[in-house]
Each structure stands twice: as structure tokens, then as C-alpha cells.
Amino acid sequence: MLFVHGFGESKDADTLDALFQAQNGYLSLCYSVRGQGNSSGGTTIMGSTERRDLAYVLSYMRSIPGIDSGRIGIQGGSQGGLHVLWAVADSLPCAAGVADVIAPHWASDMLANGSVRTTLTFLLQTEGVRYAPVRDSLWALLRSDDFRALREMFVTSRDVDTARLHRSGIPLATSVKWQDHYFAAEDGLESYLRQHEPKRIYLGTGGHYSDNVLSELEYQWDIIGAWMEQFVRGRESGILSRPPVTFAYSSLPMLDSNNFSWTHLELAVWPPPGIRTVRLFLNADSSLTPEMPALENSLKVLRNNWSGRYPLDSGYVDGFEGTRFNRNLPRESLAFTGAPLSSDAFWIGTPLMHLYCSSFYDKFPLHAQIFEVEEGGAEHFINRITFTARDWTPGAAGSVEIPGAMHAHLFRKGNRIRVELTNIDDQSKFQWEHVPFTVPMFAVSSVAVFMDASRPSYIDLPLLGDPGIPNAILAFSADYDRASHTVLLSWQTPAEWNNAGFVVERSSDGTSGFVQLDNVAPKTGPTSPLPSHYVYQDSALPLGCWWYRIRQRDLTGTEHLSRIVAADVIAGVDADAVLRVMMLAQNYPNPLNPTTEIAYEIPEAADVRLRVYDLLGREVAALVNEPQAAGRHTVRFDASRLASGTYLYRLQVGTRAVTRRMMVLK
Numbered sequence: 001m002l003f004v005h006g007f008g009e010s011k012d013a014d015t016l017d018a019l020f021q022a023q024n025g026y027l028s029l030c031y032s033v034r035g036q037g038n039s040s041g042g043t044t045i046m047g048s049t050e051r052r053d054l055a056y057v058l059s060y061m062r063s064i065p066g067i068d069s070g071r072i073g074i075q076g077g078s079q080g081g082l083h084v085l086w087a088v089a090d091s092l093p094c095a096a097g098v099a100d101v102i103a104p105h106w107a108s109d110m111l112a113n114g115s116v117r118t119t120l121t122f123l124l125q126t127e128g129v130r131y132a133p134v135r136d137s138l139w140a141l142l143r144s145d146d147f148r149a150l151r152e153m154f155v156t157s158r159d160v161d162t163a164r165l166h167r168s169g170i171p172l173a174t175s176v177k178w179q180d181h182y183f184a185a186e187d188g189l190e191s192y193l194r195q196h197e198p199k200r201i202y203l204g205t206g207g208h209y210s211d212n213v214l215s216e217l218e219y220q221w222d223i224i225g226a227w228m229e230q231f232v233r234g235r236e237s238g239i240l241s242r243p244p245v246t247f248a249y250s251s252l253p254m255l256d257s258n259n260f261s262w263t264h265l266e267l268a269v270w271p272p273p274g275i276r277t278v279r280l281f282l283n284a285d286s287s288l289t290p291e292m293p294a295l296e297n298s299l300k301v302l303r304n305n306w307s308g309r310y311p312l313d314s315g316y317v318d319g320f321e322g323t324r325f326n327r328n329l330p331r332e333s334l335a336f337t338g339a340p341l342s343s344d345a346f347w348i349g350t351p352l353m354h355l356y357c358s359s360f361y362d363k364f365p366l367h368a369q370i371f372e373v374e375e376g377g378a379e380h381f382i383n384r385i386t387f388t389a390r391d392w393t394p395g396a397a398g399s400v401e402i403p404g405a406m407h408a409h410l411f412r413k414g415n416r417i418r419v420e421l422t423n424i425d426d427q428s429k430f431q432w433e434h435v436p437f438t439v440p441m442f443a444v445s446s447v448a449v450f451m452d453a454s455r456p457s458y459i460d461l462p463l464l465g466d467p468g469i470p471n472a473i474l475a476f477s478a479d480y481d482r483a484s485h486t487v488l489l490s491w492q493t494p495a496e497w498n499n500a501g502f503v504v505e506r507s508s509d510g511t512s513g514f515v516q517l518d519n520v521a522p523k524t525g526p527t528s529p530l531p532s533h534y535v536y537q538d539s540a541l542p543l544g545c546w547w548y549r550i551r552q553r554d555l556t557g558t559e560h561l562s563r564i565v566a567a568d569v570i571a572g573v574d575a576d577a578v579l580r581v582m583m584l585a586q587n588y589p590n591p592l593n594p595t596t597e598i599a600y601e602i603p604e605a606a607d608v609r610l611r612v613y614d615l616l617g618r619e620v621a622a623l624v625n626e627p628q629a630a631g632r633h634t635v636r637f638d639a640s641r642l643a644s645g646t647y648l649y650r651l652q653v654g655t656r657a658v659t660r661r662m663m664v665l666k
Helices: 012-025 048-063 077-087 118-124 132-141 147-155 162-167 185-194 214-233 312-315 323-328 573-583
Strands: 003-005 028-029 073-077 096-100 174-177 199-204 245-251 263-268 275-282 287-289 299-304 334-339 343-348 352-358 367-373 378-387 397-405 406-409 418-422 445-450 458-464 476-481 486-493 499-505 517-522 532-539 544-554 557-561 565-569 595-602 606-613 620-629 631-638 647-654 655-663
Touching: 003 012, 003 048, 003 077, 012 028, 012 343, 028 048, 073 077, 077 162, 077 174, 096 214, 118 132, 132 147, 132 312, 162 185, 174 185, 174 214, 185 199, 199 214, 199 263, 214 245, 214 263, 245 343, 275 343, 275 418, 287 334, 287 418, 299 334, 312 323, 367 458, 367 620, 378 406, 378 655, 458 620, 476 544, 476 565, 486 499, 486 565, 499 532, 517 532, 532 595, 565 655, 595 606, 606 631, 620 631
Parallel strands: 003 028, 003 073, 073 096, 096 174, 174 199, 199 245, 245 406, 544 655
Antiparallel strands: 245 263, 275 287, 275 458, 299 445, 334 418, 343 406, 343 458, 352 397, 352 445, 352 458, 367 378, 367 418, 476 486, 486 532, 499 517, 499 544, 544 557, 544 565, 595 631, 606 620, 606 647, 647 655
16 A cells, blocks of 8 residues: 655655554555655655656556555555556555545645645745745745746646546546545535546545544545455455445534534435525625616725735745735625525535626636624635636626535525625634635725626526425335335435425325324435435234325425325235235226226125226226125226326225226326
8 A cells, every 4th residue: 555645744644544444454655755855866856756756666566576466556645646646646565545535636736726736835945844846936926916927837737637537447446525625625526526436536625724524534534444444454344335425514513613504415426406596686886686786876995905014925924814914805795695595505515706897907806705694693714716807807896607616505594695705715624713714915905896787796606405395205105015014104304405394194085084194204404406205004904905195294394295105904814815805907008198998806796896096096087886796896997088197096895995006197
């Protein structure tokens, strides 16, 4: 097993992991990447030279006597995760890889939307790291804000060639983090979707300067161990029988460590079903509404009031925070707050910011932050959209459309969504709480954001479900089990939205008199993007035909009814005895158009009722309602007035009944 450490660290960072794997029977090796730890040379900042070094290290591992050179695994996070992607893309001799907190187009991500990630300054100025001359050139371009030249020099040779990565057949498990300050989760997900099998991905938490929750970290460690056990050691670990996509979502309440609560879910495919786009308009009265503003000529101005006496070098020394920084480059913001949510809202995906702007400057910063605000006023930062306009025509007006950071978050009922536009995006976690996510602009600028009917500005937020759409109940069935003398009810939901639970109801005739049997709670809470399967057992039933339906209740009090299903309870007699008692044959032909014949037998004279119902239990035809002699009977049924679909026909003889299905197909 080969371990590769993160940027600015050394092989010592992986020693404990290597010792742990050695105890599990692996020969473990960790090394210090060029320019870091005690290694020689100078780092090119995760560039092509380090990529060639990796090939040399793997070649060395294969030459070690006594090891199985066909069973080498490689794992790492951040810089180490990039080495894993290199190994897979270059088809280096490894049996499997695990790449944590990394995305293939990581260099492009750090300069996304015209902004420079503050973490790029960390890469260029990490204490203890020895750099190749390219670092000085990159730093000079960053200091002068020569964005185009910086992008060309930095991105070239650093992004991973995804065409080669996706063609590789080396088993690759990746993890990307929603709040990460270095690498974009969406890029990692897009790459995963194009990879060859075998593959796996985790989307969640545990990244650079983001939430860290022990339960989520332990889950990821378990996945890594099972992945390597399966593909490197060659032992069955069960990892291939588990869904390949795991995503974790944040939610309130906040934990003691100032982390959100996190819950992970496993999916067979991405994205979860039922996601729709909700458009939230910015209004001049600082509200955030689903309705377009009605007023005209409404706008707000966001300024970047740089003093002109405080260069980027000084800001960097101050860490882009503190009294001196705030005095020379004050933060300004425009906040927009929505009404209290009438139900939970599940954000899953990439937000999109659409703003109609006008500026007299050729460049300006315009970032958005997304919060959840509790009823008591406490606000909690979730994620962001960053944008720096460059090469803007002074005096021009136009719209900009910018994708933000992908995330999964459950907004709670009664809370509010807040969007804040700002010139300095300084919301972070832990020790970098007020360090901007992107390098501030050391220049004077301002931008007018319009928010009227003809020039609307809004945020598109991808949400799961819709409170106006009922929770779907699929594949509802009722089956009688002779051995246990019970009726087994089964139903499925493709996803659930504000689901308070289900009520199981039963009737003796299927048309009226439904009585409540029990309450069934949602399996994964009120809102879930996952399909769920429910089973309910009804026992101690007398003989006869029993009808069932499910009443689903929303948290808002709204109720939705399932279709009605039936089950014949015939315990205490065998199949032959049932035939001697009463028989209802399958109609013929079936499907029918428009007529069919229904045959049945009764063992003795009795009052006979034969009726047809739709799947909601409504009677659509009465075919027989009279006393009849024992023996076989046939009834012809004309369905010409019925719509195509499935119907039930029910034979009741005295107190006994049996039901079958027929299909009308026109």
C-alpha cells in the first residue's frame, strides 16, 4: 500500500496509517513529495514533475523482493488524492486507488468564475516547502491581478486529463466535500459519472476548512478499507453489493463543535429523483420571494471601497482580516431574506446566480452566500457562489449567470432562507472563520444590481420534491399468507417530502366503512431523496375478502389516499377445498375490448353478488344480484363505456367473497 500526503506535509503524516495497514498484512510505504519534508528538489505545486516522481516510486515498489507487484494500492488526500488520479490516468501499475478531497480539474477550480481562491496563496506560500522557480512567477501574477496570465500558467499541466482518467479500468473510489476551500465537489462528481466501472464516490463533509464529524469520517474509513480489501488483497468485502454513491447532507441542529448535523444516504444512481429548480427573486425591500418583483427601476448598489493605500501584500500579511484590513477594505453586503418555510426544503445540487448588473468599472467582485436563519434569528452559513467580473465594459449593463458550490442541505420548516451579496466572501469554518474564500479585490469598484420586473435578479436553488405534489405510493399490494394466516401489505415510495407517516385502513366491502388499523412512521424521516419499501402485517382475520388502502399524511395536515387493494382470507382449508366451496375464474378474454365472459361456481344455492370496481373502490357495474342455484354460471360483461385500465371484479356468495383483476385495453 502506497500513501501520499497532503501539500506542505511529509511522509510523517501517513506513518500511523502505514503502521495500521502493516498490521493488516500490507507492506506499506509512505514518502515525502518533492520539496516537502526531507525530500530533495523544489515543488512545482502539484505539477508534472511530481507526476513523474510518482511513476518512479511505484516502479521502486514493484522491485521490492517478496511483494505481489500486481497488488499495489495507492491512497491519499488533497495532493495525495491528486497522485491517485495521476496513477489511474497514466495506468501506472496499481490494482486500485482511493482519492480523497480532490477533483480532476482542481487547478481550474481554484480560479473559477474569475475569482482566485485564497487557498491558492497558501499553496504558493506554505512555510517549510521548497519551491521550484515557477512559484515566484505565479506569485507575481497573483500580486498584480493579471488573472488571464495567471490562469494560463497555473492551469496548464496541472488539471488531470479526464479522457485518459475515464478510459482507465483501474478501480477508483473518490470522495469530494461540499464545503471544501480548495477543490469543487461538482467537478469530482462529473468525473465519477464518466468513469469506467468499478467506481465509487462519497459526497459530503470532512474537507479543507469544512465541517468534520467523526461519524462521517468513520464511514469513509470503512469504505476505504473495504475497497482495498476487495481489489488489492483480493478478498470479498461486500463493497460491490452496496450502492456506489453516498452523499451526506447537512441540517440543523448545530452540534457542540459548531458543525451541522450530518446524515449520509446511499444511492444506486445520481441524481436522486424528484429534484426541481426553485427560483427565488431578489427584491429592493430586501425580501427573497418566489414571485417576480412588480416594481420598475429598482436596484441596489454594492461597493468595493478600497482605500488605495493598502496593497495586496499587506492584506496577505494580515491574513485578509483584522482591524487594519477592515479599515482599508471594508466588507459591504446586501441581504435578502425569505418568508418562513411552510415545510422542510431539501437543497441537493448546484445553485445558479442570475443577476442583472451595471457598472462603470472594468472589474468588480460580486459574491453570494446562502444561509439558514432560525426563528430566533440565529443564522447559519451553508455555502456560496463566487464571482469576479473581469473585462467588463465600463458603463455597460447586462446579466451574469454563475454556478455556485454544490451542496446538500435540509432547511427546516419555520426557518428562512437568506441570500447575501457581498464584495468579500468571508464565511468559513474554525480557525479561518473570517478569512475570505477568495482573494479580495484591491481596487475601487461598484456594481448596481437591478431587481425589477424587466431586469430581474434571482437565485435558482435545486430542491427535492414539492409540497404541492403528493407523496407517491407505488406498487401497493395485499397478499394472503396461508401459513401464518396474515395479509401482508407492501408499498413503495420513490422519495418522500414532509411525510408525517402512513395510516393503514381496512374495509369489509371496499366501498365504505374503512377503519384505521395502525400508523406507520417514515423510514428515514419526513424528507428523503431515497426510495423506501414498507411492509405491514394484518393478522387474526375472519374468512372473506378484505380491502385495504393507505392514507398518507403530510406535516402540513394534507392527506392523500392510495388505490384500494383486496386480499382473500381462506385460512383453514386447502386449495382443493376452496374450489369445492366456491370458484371464480379469470375472465376471458383478458385484456378485453370491449366484452368478456366471467365464469364462477357455487357449491349450493345462495344469494350471489358479482360487481366490478375501479382501483379506487368505486363500483362501475353490478352484474349479478340475485339468488342462484348451485353449479357453474357465466356472465357476459360489456366494458365499452369504461376507460382503459385495471379493474376488480368481486364475487360474493353469502358471507364469502373472492376478487380478481381484469384489464380493459382499447
